[in-house]
Amino acid sequence: MTSVLPNTNSTNTEGSSADNCMYVTCVGQIESANFGNSSSIDGLYCRYSFYYGNDWLVAGGIDSGISQVAVSSYVHSNTITVGSTSNNSNSNTSSNSVVWNMPIDVTFKTTNIFGWPRIAIAVYGVDWLGRDVIKGYTSVVVPLQSGSHTITSCPLYAPMATTIYNDWIGWLYGNPPEFYNAKFVCQNEGRDVTRVKSTGGGGAVVTIKLNIATKGMKEL
Numbered sequence: 102m103t104s105v106l107p108n109t110n111s112t113n114t115e116g117s118s119a120d121n122c123m124y125v126t127c128v129g130q131i132e133s134a135n136f137g138n139s140s141s142i143d144g145l146y147c148r149y150s151f152y153y154g155n156d157w158l159v160a161g162g163i164d165s166g167i168s169q170v171a172v173s174s175y176v177h178s179n180t181i182t183v184g185s186t187s188n189n190s191n192s193n194t195s196s197n198s199v200v201w202n203m204p205i206d207v208t209f210k211t212t213n214i215f216g217w218p219r220i221a222i223a224v225y226g227v228d229w230l231g232r233d234v235i236k237g238y239t240s241v242v243v244p245l246q247s248g249s250h251t252i253t254s255c256p257l258y259a260p261m262a263t264t265i266y267n268d269w270i271g272w273l274y275g276n277p278p279e280f281y282n283a284k285f286v287c288q289n290e291g292r293d294v295t296r297v298k299s300t301g302g303g304g305a306v307v308t309i310k311l312n313i314a315t316k317g318m319k320e321l
Contacts, residue, residue, distance in 0.1 A: 122210045123318050124160065125218070127243055129250075129311035131168065131203040134224060134257070137304020143172040145199045145226045145236065147307075152240075152287035153209065154216010162207035171199040197301075205311070214318075218243045222307055223283040224257060224300075232275035235259055237300035240286045244313050255307040257300035 131149060136142045150165040209218060220243065224236040237257030244250045260278040262268035271277040280286065299305065 121317075121320065122212055123214070123320070124208060124210050124316040125243070126208045126314040127205060127218070127311055128314075129205050129309065131201055131205065131222065132308045132310050133198050133200045133202075134305065134307045136197045136199075136301040142197060142199060142226065142301075144170055145172075145224055146170045147201055147203060148223045148225070148283060149203065149205065150221050150284060151207065151209075151218050151243075152221055152284045153218040154211070154213065156213040157209050157211040157216055157218065160208045160210040164207050166203065166205070168201040168203035171201050173197060173199055217245070219287040220309070221284045221287050222255070224307070228272075228275050230275060234275055234277055235279040237305055238280065238283060238286045239307050241309060244311060247313050247315050250311045250313065252309045252311070253306060255309060257305040257307060258297040259300055261296040261298050 131147060134145070134147070147168045148166070153164075205220075219240050221238070221240045223238050225233050226236045228234045237259045239255040239257050241252055241255050244252075260280060262271055262278050267278075285291070
C-alpha cells in the first residue's frame with residue numbers, strides 16, 4: 102500500500118486548518134546491513150520507529166515496524182579457468198551482508214517544521230545460546246528534499262558496559278547493555294555521557310532507500 106498525499110486544494114467553509122498543514126510522505130525500505138569483517142551474523146532482524154516533534158502527526162501509514170529474520174547472503178561462484186585447466190566450481194561463498202527489504206510507508210502532517218522526523222533503527226540477533234540480543238543502533242534524518250534517496254552511511258553502534266565485569270555478566274546471561282528506548286539515538290539529551298562502541302569493528306552500516314514527497318512546505 103502506498104500513501105497518497107491528501108488533497109487540500111478543495112474549498113472548506115468550516116475552516117482552513119488543513120490548508121495550513123505541511124505533508125511529508127516517506128516511502129521506501131530498509132534494504133540491508135553490511136557487517137564488514139564480522140562473523141556469525143546470521144539470524145538478524147531490525148526494528149524501526151520514527152521520532153518526530155510534538156507538532157507532527159501521522160496522517161497515514163505506520164511509523165514503526167519489525168522485519169523478518171534474515172541470514173547472510175551468498176555469492177555464487179562461476180566456472181574458473183586457469184591456463185588450459187577448467188575448474189567447474191559451483192560453491193557458494195558467504196558474504197557479510199543481510200538483506201531485509203523492510204518496507205516503510207508513512208505520511209506526516211504538521212504546522213511547524215521543528216522536530217523534522219528521524220528514523221531510529223535497532224538491529225537484533227541471537228547469541229551463542231539462541232537468545233535475542235542487541236547488535237547495534239543507528240538513526241537517520243528523513244531527507245528534506247523531495248525525490249529518491251539512497252542512504253548508505255548509517256553506522257551501527259551499541260552501548261558499552263561500565264566495567265569489564267558487567268560486560269562479562271551481560272555476555273554470560275544474554276543481557277548486554279542496551280538503550281531503554283531505541284529512539285534515544287535520535288535525541289541529544291544524555292548522549293554526551295553515553296559510551297558506545299562500533300558494531301563489527303567499525304565497518305557495520307545499514308543501507309536505506311527512501312522516496313520523499315512534500316506538500317505545503319512553501320506555505321510554512
